[in-house]
Amino acid sequence: MLQALHPVELKGVHIPHNKLTAELETVRMPLPSKIVLPMNQHVGAACVPQVGRRGHVDVGTCVGHVNARMTADIFSPVSGQVTEIRDLHYSDGRSDRALVIKPDGEQTVDPSIAVPEVTDYASLVEAVRHSGIVGLGGAGFPTWLKMDCDLSGIDTWLVNAAECEPYLSSDYREMMEHPDTLLEGIKVCLDMSGVKRSLICIEDNKPKAIELLREMAADDPRIDVFVLPARYPQGASRVILRNVTGRSVPRGGHLTDVGALLFNVTTMSEIGRYLRTGMPLVRRRITVMGDAIERPQNVEVAIGTPIGEVLEFCGLKEEPRKVVIGGPMMGVTQVELDAPIVRQNSGLLAFSHELVERPQTTACIRCSACIDNCPIHLAPISIQKAYYKHDLEGLDRLMADLCVECGTCSYVCPARQPLAQSTRFARAALRAEQRKKRGRG
Amino acid sequence: MTGVDPQAQVNERPLVLLTAPQLVSPMTTQVIMRDVLIALAPTMAAAGILFGLRALLVCAVAVGSCVGMEWLWCRLRGIPNTADDLSAAVTGLLLAFNVPSTLPLYMVVLGSFVAIILTKELFGGIGRNFANPAVVGRIFLAVAFPVAMTTFVAPGHILSPVDVVSSATPLAPTAEQLSLKELLLGTHMGVLGETCSLTLILGGIYLLVRRVISWHTPAAYLGTVVLLSLLTGHEVLPQLLSGGLLMGAFFMATDYTTSPATIRGKVVFAIGCGLITCLIRFWGNLNEGVAYSILFMNLLVPHIDALTPNTPIGGEGVRRRKRGGKDHE
Numbered sequence: 001m002l003q004a005l006h007p008v009e010l011k012g013v014h015i016p017h018n019k020l021t022a023e024l025e026t027v028r029m030p031l032p033s034k035i036v037l038p039m040n041q042h043v044g045a046a047c048v049p050q051v052g053r054r055g056h057v058d059v060g061t062c063v064g065h066v067n068a069r070m071t072a073d074i075f076s077p078v079s080g081q082v083t084e085i086r087d088l089h090y091s092d093g094r095s096d097r098a099l100v101i102k103p104d105g106e107q108t109v110d111p112s113i114a115v116p117e118v119t120d121y122a123s124l125v126e127a128v129r130h131s132g133i134v135g136l137g138g139a140g141f142p143t144w145l146k147m148d149c150d151l152s153g154i155d156t157w158l159v160n161a162a163e164c165e166p167y168l169s170s171d172y173r174e175m176m177e178h179p180d181t182l183l184e185g186i187k188v189c190l191d192m193s194g195v196k197r198s199l200i201c202i203e204d205n206k207p208k209a210i211e212l213l214r215e216m217a218a219d220d221p222r223i224d225v226f227v228l229p230a231r232y233p234q235g236a237s238r239v240i241l242r243n244v245t246g247r248s249v250p251r252g253g254h255l256t257d258v259g260a261l262l263f264n265v266t267t268m269s270e271i272g273r274y275l276r277t278g279m280p281l282v283r284r285r286i287t288v289m290g291d292a293i294e295r296p297q298n299v300e301v302a303i304g305t306p307i308g309e310v311l312e313f314c315g316l317k318e319e320p321r322k323v324v325i326g327g328p329m330m331g332v333t334q335v336e337l338d339a340p341i342v343r344q345n346s347g348l349l350a351f352s353h354e355l356v357e358r359p360q361t362t363a364c365i366r367c368s369a370c371i372d373n374c375p376i377h378l379a380p381i382s383i384q385k386a387y388y389k390h391d392l393e394g395l396d397r398l399m400a401d402l403c404v405e406c407g408t409c410s411y412v413c414p415a416r417q418p419l420a421q422s423t424r425f426a427r428a429a430l431r432a433e434q435r436k437k438r439g440r441g
Numbered sequence: 442m443t444g445v446d447p448q449a450q451v452n453e454r455p456l457v458l459l460t461a462p463q464l465v466s467p468m469t470t471q472v473i474m475r476d477v478l479i480a481l482a483p484t485m486a487a488a489g490i491l492f493g494l495r496a497l498l499v500c501a502v503a504v505g506s507c508v509g510m511e512w513l514w515c516r517l518r519g520i521p522n523t524a525d526d527l528s529a530a531v532t533g534l535l536l537a538f539n540v541p542s543t544l545p546l547y548m549v550v551l552g553s554f555v556a557i558i559l560t561k562e563l564f565g566g567i568g569r570n571f572a573n574p575a576v577v578g579r580i581f582l583a584v585a586f587p588v589a590m591t592t593f594v595a596p597g598h599i600l601s602p603v604d605v606v607s608s609a610t611p612l613a614p615t616a617e618q619l620s621l622k623e624l625l626l627g628t629h630m631g632v633l634g635e636t637c638s639l640t641l642i643l644g645g646i647y648l649l650v651r652r653v654i655s656w657h658t659p660a661a662y663l664g665t666v667v668l669l670s671l672l673t674g675h676e677v678l679p680q681l682l683s684g685g686l687l688m689g690a691f692f693m694a695t696d697y698t699t700s701p702a703t704i705r706g707k708v709v710f711a712i713g714c715g716l717i718t719c720l721i722r723f724w725g726n727l728n729e730g731v732a733y734s735i736l737f738m739n740l741l742v743p744h745i746d747a748l749t750p751n752t753p754i755g756g757e758g759v760r761r762r763k764r765g766g767k768d769h770e
Contacts, residue, residue, distance in 0.1 A: 010754065015464060091458055166464065238754060248754045322457040329462040335455065355463045362526065365470055365568040367697040372655070372704070377751040379702065399756045407462030414468045415568075421460045 010239050010375050012231030013408055015166050015329070017205055021287050022169040026177060026298040029313050035078055035101040035304035036340040037063060038088055042134040043141045044070030049099055055082045058110035060279055063099055072134050072142040076110075077282035077302035078103035091335045098340070101304070115278040121151070121192040128271060132280040132343070137171070137235065137264030138326060140344035143271070146263070147189075149256045156245060157189060157198040161265035162228060162235030164203060165327030168347045170285045173298045174266045175202075175209040178273070179216050182265060183223065185272030190222050198223045200265065201244050205230035232329065233406035237262050239375045251402060266346075281343055286310070292320040292350040301341055308337030311350055320350035328355065329407045359416040370409035370419050376402050380409035380419040387426035392433050400426040401434065470567070474527035476653045480644035481534050481692065487627055487637035491596035492542040496633050500537040502546050506553035507533030514562045528567050532556050535575035535692060538634020539685070539732070540582060543592050551585075552578040572739040573699045576732045583729050591728065593630035624682035631684075638682040645691035654695040657704050658711045662690040665715025673723055686718065689731035699739045706742075706749035713738045 040046035047064030051057055057076040064074030076099075084100040116127035129144035137160060159182075163171040175182060186198050200217070202210050204227050217223040226244050228234050234243065237255060240262065242248050247258040255262050270281055282303055289296040294315030301310055307323060324331035325339075327347050341348065370380040379398055386394035395401075400423060409419035488496040512524035523529075536552050556578030561570045583590045623629050627637025634641070648654045663681060670680045680686070694700060694714050701710050717734035721727050 013466075015466075242754060248757070250757075251753075251755050253755070320456070322459070322463075324463055326461075328464045331461060331463060333456065333458050333460075333463070335458060337456075349463075356457055358457075358459060359465050362470055363523070363566060363568045365473075365528070365697050366702065367473070368702040369468070371702050371751065374751075376754045378753050379750065381702075398750075399753045402753050402755050405461075411462050411464055412466050412468065414466075414470045414473055416465065416469070418460070420462060424460075 010242055011373075012164075012234060012239070012375055013373050013412060014230075015232045015411065017230065018166050018289075019169045019172070019205070020167075021289060021296050021298050022172050022206075024297050026173050026285050026300050028300045029302075029305065029310065031078055031103045031105065031107075031302060032305045032309040033102075034083070034306065035076070035080075035099075035103065035302060036088070036306055036338065037074060037076065037099045037101060037304040038096045038340060038342055039064045039074065039098065040094075040096045041074060041140065041303075041342040041344065042072045043139065044068065044072070044145075046096065047071060047074050049085055049097065051082050051099070053082055053085060056080075057082060057101060058108050060110040060113045060282060062280075063101075070142060070145060072144070073130065073132050073280070075132050075280040075282050076101060077304060079106050079108045080104040088339070089336075090332075090339065092332055109279075113278050113280075116275060118188065118192065118275060121194075124188065124192040127275065130280065131271070131274040132282075133267060133270050133274065134281075134344055135264055136266040136270065136284065136344055136346065138330065138344050138346060139264075140342075143263065143267055146261065147193075149261070151193050151195065153259045154193070154195050154256060154261055155197070156260045157186070157193070157195045158240065158244060158260055158262040159186060159198060159200040159265050159268050160235055160237070160240055160262055161200050161202045161206075161209070162240055163206070163265075164230070164232045164235040165329055165347070166232070167289045167349060168287045168327045170287045170298055170346045171265050172206055172209055173285055174269050175206075175213060178269050179212055181272035181276065182213075182269040183216055183220075183272070184276065185268040185270070186223055187220060188275055189268070189271065195261070196222060199226040199244055200224070201226045201228055201240055203228050203230040203234055232411075233375055233404065233408060236375060236404040236406050238402075238404055251399060284341070284343060284345070286341060286345055287347045288314045288349075289347070290320070290324075290349040290351045291354045292316055292318050292352040303343050304340045306338050306340055307334060307348055310341060310348055311337070316350065318352040320352055321356045322351045324349040324351075329411065330405065361417055362415045364415050364417055367414060369412040369414065370417075373408050373412045375406060375408060376404060378403060378423070380423050381417070383426050384417065384419055384422040387422050387429065392430060395426050395430045396433075401430045403427045470526045470528065473653055474531050476648065476651050477531045477692070478527060478534065480647045480653075481531070481538070481634070483640035483643050484538065484634045484637060484688075485534065487640045488538070488542070488633040491627055491636065492594060492633060496542040499540060499542055499544060499546070499549055499633060500534060502549045503537035503540075503553055504530050504533035506550045507536065507557045510553060510557045511562065514558060515566075520566075523567055526567065529557060529561075532561070532574045532578075535634075535688075536578045538688060539575060539579035539632055540590065541593050541632050543594055544582070544586075544589055548582060548586055548589060552582045555581040568698050570698055571742070572736055573693055573696050576693055576735050576739070579732050580729055580736060583732075593632075595630055596628050596636065619679060619683065621678060621682075624679065629683075635683075635685045635688055638687055641687040641691060645687070648691065648695070654691070655704065655707065658695045658700065658707045659690040661708045661711035662686075662694055662715045662718075665712045666719055669715065669719040669723075673719070675723065680722070684722070685729070685731035689714070689718075689735055693731075693735050694738070699735075699742060701742050701745045701749060703746075703749050703751050705751070706745045709745050709749060710738050710742065713741065 045068035058079045061076045080103040088096045088098040133143045135141040323334045407420040507529040511529040515522045556574035560574040560577040564570045625639045714734045721730035
């Protein structure tokens with residue numbers, strides 16, 4: 001009986017949306033002085049540079065490729081010369097190789113660019129494989145790999161247009177500015193895969209997009225718009241799946257196990273655009289915001305543009321003290337303004353005063369806000385305690401590996417405990433342990 | 442803006458590195474405790490009107506001694522000062538609400554000592570005490586000074602300066618004779634904060650609206666008492682509105698530290714509180730039914746927590762398998 005106290009719909013928390021840039025047209029940024037193109041802009045194996053130093057590249061030239069399954073090719077967004085191949089160190093401790101390209105301003109297009117021919121699902125997957133498209137909502141999972149699954153049990157092609165992160169509006173602008181490529185992408189995928197329906201899932205704080213897409217999708221009975229309440233983290237894949245279809249992904253499983261595929265809305269639109277033009281993913285839209293920014297707006301940038309140049313383009317009111325790539329809930333703070341925008345980034349925030357101070361941690365008062373608000377119904381505070389004790393068995397019992405890293409626990413904690421951080425570590429530790437066990441078994 | 446040269450900037454004043462999320466909600470421990478104090482304020486005002494300035498003096502002494510002792514404890518032990526998070530003030534005010542206005546002030550201070558030092562700080566301070574400090578303080582005073590703790594003064598002290606009637610009559614037997622108006626306005630004898638039901642309900646609603654407490658605990662607690670009263674043939678309204686039930690249900694059983702973590706746990710906890718309260722009220726001979734029930738259930742919290750975890754989304758089948766294939770829930 002007490003189970004009934006848990007609503008079927010996952011609730012989430014209300015966080016001020018602050019989407020100030022939502023109704024501003026996207027501004028196209030001129031070419032930067034240099035392009036820094038990391039070889040690992042996705043989940044999976046890092047690419048290997050395909051051009052040497054001083055090599056010439058055109059727009060759309062494949063500059064990064066590796067013989068592996070779980071990867072996605074990298075393409076040059078400019079024509080110009082490779083000036084350097086250097087190491088890149090990210091603020092989260094990862095390092096990477098990066099091509100530095102100096103644009104020549106000609107923007108000559110690579111002669112190999114051609115509109116792909118799509119006749120069946122396999123050819124569609126193959127086309128997407130050569131488009132460089134990855135999960136553009138932030139995950140960076142190679143899109144073709146996600147599409148390349150057993151379709152027999154799949155009944156729903158979900159399009160994630162929730163954009164639940166505060167501040168960010170780049171997905172919203174994609175829907176408002178390119179609904180045609182979005183619907184084309186969805187239709188081709190449905191046609192080729194034979195999946196029966198597609199739901200575009202949008203939070204109710206975007207009424208214009210809901211109306212526009214409803215109108216444009218009216219002629220296709222397979223495509224519908226599904227309106228969700230605007231609550232964080234509505235766009236987390238397990239949460240959106242549960243709230244739209246009522247299904248939950250079993251532990252250790254994938255969405256495909258419960259008959260659904262889920263793609264970010266910009267990813268779908270990019271597929272539509274690629275099938276139309278044949279130009280791989282070389283540019284993307286990001287939301288630039290924060291109290292240090294003079295003109296908050298959505299900017300279309302060449303992938304690989306250094307964040308310092310994007311900030312300069314939008315104007316800096318003051319010296320930024322904190323720069324975040326991504327949204328304010330899941331974004332990663334940066335140490336170097338030389339770091340580039342990569343293809344799965346959707347936001348760039350710069351702060352001089354707001355959100356700069358590290359919140360003071362006080363004692364946990366057992367208020368259970370983290371437990372009550374976790375979208376996955378985990379117990380973050382217990383996970384933190386188990387992690388501090390290196391209690392892997394406890395972490396397994398608490399199922400720390402199910403965490404979606406949305407950060408809600410840290411957000412709601414009145415004692416400012418670093419719950420999201422410790423759960424992230426706990427999840428990594430538990431997954432490493434699970435891999436070890438599997439290796440032995 | 443000239444400072445975009447990346448290298449220069451890193452050297453001069455490094456960019457702040459913080460793990461996600463960058464945003465935090467405005468709720469802090471202090472804000473929560475301030476909300477509880479705000480919710481308790483109308484009841485304090487009512488106590489002042491009903492029982493006179495002496496009642497406010499008791500409140501001031503209790504809050505002052507609780508905050509003072511916490512401050513002193515942190516000072517002496519050289520640990521970060523937690524007196525400004527207002528939790529000690531909440532404990533002090535709740536303790537004051539649990540004693541009669543005639544209680545000698547040194548007893549109030551003693552009660553504060555038991556609450557803050559013995560119950561809270563010795564177990565590690567805020568968030569680590571296993572029992573509700575104010576509840577333990579009240580029970581200590583009731584056991585140590587039974588006469589002083591049951592010497593009530595008739596209300597209306599300020600409004601109509603009639604003779605102060607002192608009485609050692611226990612509260613419960615008279616409760617059923619009181620009218621609804623008396624119960625709501627609190628114009629009957631009792632401890633400071635228990636008599637005026639109206640202000641307690643107001644405070645409870647404030648806490649619910651501010652989402653400081655969830656409705657499950659008071660609903661399950663009060664619901665259990667109503668149900669058991671009906672089953673045993675007691676009048677429902679006097680049971681609900683007299684004694685410490687409302688204060689217990691809204692302000693003491695909802696104490697974060699000493700109640701279970703999950704909603705399911707909270708419901709189990711509150712039903713237990715209701716059950717023990719009714720046992721003591723109907724068949725026992727104690728004034729502190731509510732206080733004892735909360736204390737007993739406080740002791741069970743670790744076990745309730747262990748038995749009522751949430752089932753994570755996607756982890757439904759896993760737990761079942763772990764417990765030997767039994768198909769429960």
